[in-house]
Amino acid sequence: MVRGCFDGASRGNPGEACAGAFLEDQDGKVLWECSQYLGVRTNNEAEYEALLRLLEEARRRGVAELEVCGDSRLVVCQVNRQWKINLPHLRELASRAWELMEGMKVTLRWVPREQNARADALSNRALDERKRG
Numbered sequence: 001m002v003r004g005c006f007d008g009a010s011r012g013n014p015g016e017a018c019a020g021a022f023l024e025d026q027d028g029k030v031l032w033e034c035s036q037y038l039g040v041r042t043n044n045e046a047e048y049e050a051l052l053r054l055l056e057e058a059r060r061r062g063v064a065e066l067e068v069c070g071d072s073r074l075v076v077c078q079v080n081r082q083w084k085i086n087l088p089h090l091r092e093l094a095s096r097a098w099e100l101m102e103g104m105k106v107t108l109r110w111v112p113r114e115q116n117a118r119a120d121a122l123s124n125r126a127l128d129e130r131k132r133g
Contacts, residue, residue: 001026001065001066001067002023002024002025002026002031002058002061002063002065002066002067003023003024003025003026003066003067003068003069004021004022004023004024004054004058004066004067004068004069005021005022005054005068005069005070005111005116005118005119006019006020006021006047006050006051006053006054006068006069006070006119007019007020007021007047007050007070007071007072007116007119007120007122007123008020008038008041008043008044008045008046008047008048008049008050008051008072008123009043009046009120009123009124009127010041010042010043010045010046011127013042013043014040014041014042014045015040015041016037016039016040016127016130017037017038017039017040017041017042017043017045017046017049017127018035018036018037018038018046018123018124018125018126018127018130019034019035019036019038019046019049019050019053019123019126020033020034020035020036020050020119020120020121020122020123020124020125020126021033021034021050021051021053021054021057021119021122022034022054022118022119022122023054023057023058023061023063031061032057032061033122034050034053034054034057034122035122035123035125035126035129036053036126037126037127037130044072044074044075044090045089045090045093046123047070047072047074047075048075048090048093048094048097049093050070050119050123051068051070051075051079051097052093052096052097052100054068055068055097055100055101055106056100058100058104059100059104063104064104064105065104065105065106066104066105066106066107067106067107067109068106068107068108068109069109069110069111069115069116069119070108070110070111070116070119071110071111071112071113071115071116071119071120072110073110076108076109076110077110078090078094079094079097079098079108080108
């Protein structure tokens with residue numbers, strides 16, 4: 001089974017934002033990683049965008065079974081249909097995630113931030129590089 005983790009970050013809410021995500025195989029070998037600047041977004045939008053990048057890559061690779069971890073309780077619970085989505089723009093992002101998950105067996109679970117360190121580092125790397133560049 002392929003495993004993926006995602007994290008979004010914004011400095012300010014809304015503010016400069018980025019997405020980080022990665023996919024790894026059952027042995028922990030990294031298959032793909034992403035660190036992408038998003039422009040101005042809220043933190044929740046950045047989290048959703050990070051999940052979408054991960055799901056897009058999994059679909060591109062033809063992954064059939066995927067375990068996804070993220071430290072955004074809001075995104076995980078909304079995409080798992082446990083929490084209501086009140087904001088239309090977040091509903092659109094969740095709908096996109098559901099579309100990407102079609103045909104794949106996806107387990108999406110929340111993890112504490114300290115268990116999502118690699119995705120967190122990837123999400124912040126894009127902002128740090130932008131500040132230096």
